[in-house]
Amino acid sequence: MKTKDNGLDLSSLLDEELGYHESLTLMGKIESDRDLSVKLHRYAAVKEYMKSGNRLVPDAGFVDRIHAAIDEEPVIFAPRALRKPVGEKLTTYAIAASMAVVALLVGRSLTDYSPHRAGQLLAEAELTSPVTQASMEPDLRDYLTLHNETSYLSGGQGMMPSIRLVSGSVGR
Amino acid sequence: MGQLGDNKGSRLQVIRFFSSFQTRVFFIAVLGLTPPQLLSDQLSDNPATGVQWLLGMRKAATTLNYHGVVAYIKDQQIDSFKLYHQVVDGRERERLVAMNSPFREVLRADGNVARYTADTHQVVVETKPSNQSVLINLPEDASQLDRYYQINLRGQEYVAGALTQVVALEPRDAYRYSRLLWIDTTTHLPLKLEILNEDGMSVEQMVFTTINTKDPIPPQDLQPSVQAASAITQISHRETLPVDGLKWTFASVPDGFQLVSYSILKRPPLNSPVEHILMSDGFTSVSVYIEKRDSRIKPGARKIGAAAVESVKLGDFEVTVMGEVPQKTVELIANGVRKKGDN
Numbered sequence: 001m002k003t004k005d006n007g008l009d010l011s012s013l014l015d016e017e018l019g020y021h022e023s024l025t026l027m028g029k030i031e032s033d034r035d036l037s038v039k040l041h042r043y044a045a046v047k048e049y050m051k052s053g054n055r056l057v058p059d060a061g062f063v064d065r066i067h068a069a070i071d072e073e074p075v076i077f078a079p080r081a082l083r084k085p086v087g088e089k090l091t092t093y094a095i096a097a098s099m100a101v102v103a104l105l106v107g108r109s110l111t112d113y114s115p116h117r118a119g120q121l122l123a124e125a126e127l128t129s130p131v132t133q134a135s136m137e138p139d140l141r142d143y144l145t146l147h148n149e150t151s152y153l154s155g156g157q158g159m160m161p162s163i164r165l166v167s168g169s170v171g172r
Numbered sequence: 173m174g175q176l177g178d179n180k181g182s183r184l185q186v187i188r189f190f191s192s193f194q195t196r197v198f199f200i201a202v203l204g205l206t207p208p209q210l211l212s213d214q215l216s217d218n219p220a221t222g223v224q225w226l227l228g229m230r231k232a233a234t235t236l237n238y239h240g241v242v243a244y245i246k247d248q249q250i251d252s253f254k255l256y257h258q259v260v261d262g263r264e265r266e267r268l269v270a271m272n273s274p275f276r277e278v279l280r281a282d283g284n285v286a287r288y289t290a291d292t293h294q295v296v297v298e299t300k301p302s303n304q305s306v307l308i309n310l311p312e313d314a315s316q317l318d319r320y321y322q323i324n325l326r327g328q329e330y331v332a333g334a335l336t337q338v339v340a341l342e343p344r345d346a347y348r349y350s351r352l353l354w355i356d357t358t359t360h361l362p363l364k365l366e367i368l369n370e371d372g373m374s375v376e377q378m379v380f381t382t383i384n385t386k387d388p389i390p391p392q393d394l395q396p397s398v399q400a401a402s403a404i405t406q407i408s409h410r411e412t413l414p415v416d417g418l419k420w421t422f423a424s425v426p427d428g429f430q431l432v433s434y435s436i437l438k439r440p441p442l443n444s445p446v447e448h449i450l451m452s453d454g455f456t457s458v459s460v461y462i463e464k465r466d467s468r469i470k471p472g473a474r475k476i477g478a479a480a481v482e483s484v485k486l487g488d489f490e491v492t493v494m495g496e497v498p499q500k501t502v503e504l505i506a507n508g509v510r511k512k513g514d515n
Binding site: 143146149152166 | 378
């Protein structure tokens with residue numbers, strides 16, 4: 001139950017839908033709970049893929065780790081299921097077919113998955129992003145400083161005018 | 173944006189008791205602080221509207237004494253500042269000082285704004301209208317915001333230990349960003365401000381981590397840390413020009429953006445004169461820079477933190493438009509700039 005709640009919170013955190021204080025509490029837990037930290041990275045990788053479509057490259061031990069995880073799964077002898085009505089069976093088959101299609105799609109994306117490579121890809125993406133390029137253009141930084149100054153002095157800007165005034169000078 | 177607001181609203185803790193009781197107590201207390209046309213509304217049983225909350229906030233921010241620590245989050249970085257605000261005989265004095273390196277400070281008093289940055293070791297002094305708050309500037313007629321933003325109440329939350337009313341400004345078109353404001357239900361100071369982009373992601377945020385409205389501010393806390401004599405003092409020279417003198421036309425500007433100032437900037441670090449046109453809808457500003465020179469800024473779109481930037485070549489000129497708006501807004505404005513007579 002605890003894991004399920006944390007999973008929802010992690011998802012909300014990544015979607016920036018978690019409250020300010022809840023976020024701080026959860027980040028404290030992540031720092032002390034390795035499982036939770038791993039889970040967060042997993043969710044972040046999934047989100048990154050869904051958002052950008054970047055393909056992630058698996059390392060050599062990826063398949064082995066999956067086999068090892070399956071071997072560690074306990075065997076559960078479930079009681080024989082009662083005979084289900086035909087309609088319910090069809091629904092089950094339909095869901096199974098849909099799951100198979102989803103698994104195929106996810107499987108294709110996971111062929112490129114690597115947790116280590118993912119971090120590298122993100123770093124590379126940041127280095128080549130337009131945001132970073134812009135920050136390297138001193139003329140644009142000067143324009144932004146002038147924009148903040150003039151907006152503040154003319155009263156044309158709504159929020160945080162004077163904080164922008166000094167925050168913009170960092171790194172100049 | 174509507175979906176964003178709904179999400180925010182669903183996760184906010186709504187305390188309905190306060191929304192009815194405290195709101196009425198507050199607006200009875202500030203009857204003299206808001207425009208006359210709103211007085212009749214305040215006297216009625218109707219709960220306060222978003223515009224009334226904004227008016228109360230503006231009044232509180234400029235008339236109360238307060239000091240506290242402000243966290244400012246932008247470009248995935250957190251900066252902390254100490255903020256002091258004091259009013260004596262109707263005259264405001266404000267000091268904002270960075271708590272982390274590099275040292276930075278803004279002091280506003282007697283109509284002047286002095287800004288010191290340690291990396292340049294300069295004090296830049298500018299003349300500024302004294303009625304502008306360090307936290308938030310609203311147009312004189314706050315109700316005009318309603319033309320371009322839906323102003324909605326989004327329940328209540330605690331910030332810095334105080335109960336706040338969340339007010340959402342959601343744009344009526346796709347050319348502006350949303351704003352969320354957390355307004356203290358007791359003091360009516362804005363304790364948290366947030367700007368959300370078109371995807372509902374936070375691009376800029378300011379939040380008080382502590383705030384004190386009761387204890388007096390020691391006089392030394394309102395004095396500049398760096399005396400002008402010990403630094404290089406620079407009075408900014410802006411050659412403000414009449415709007416009639418504009419040599420440019422703007423064929424495509426989103427509704428509501430008005431020309432606020434037109435000036436030529438000659439001061440360093442810019443070596444060549446730059447024409448600067450500032451537009452604002454009363455809450456959001458967009459700057460247009462026009463410069464005649466060899467291209468040093470690459471044409472195209474990019475982002476600098478919360479600011480979207482679009483640069484285009486226009487004959488021998490370089491036009492750069494930037495502001496805390498969606499990319500499509502700066503793109504639209506930049507591509508509509510024409511030299512007068514070239515139409």
